Amino acid sequence: MIDLVQNIKPISYVKAHTTEIVKNVGETKSPIIITQNGEAKAVIIDIDSYQRTLNAINLLKLLSFSEIDIKNGNVVTHENAKKRFEKTLGRK
DSSP, X not given: OOOXXXXXXXXXXXXXXXXXXXXXXXXXXXXEEXXXXXEEEEEEOOHHHHHHHHHHHHHHHXXXXXXXXXXXXXXXXXXXXXXXXXXXXXXX
């Protein structure tokens, strides 16, 4: 479990300890929340976590498109989908 309270740093700290923070984020996979004038303004995360987040967002977008298609009746049966794939692949 990530303890976000432990990972809140003012921007002045980040400026003075950038190398250490980047190393820590990469090793621990824990994000750092950067504050400016006492307000949260940005988050530093490791590249793997960022990629997983983007992948999850893209998957959720696809699911939302699917839900819209289902609501609008834009669906095909499994058998028809199979026939379309076989035709596209040149199997029939």
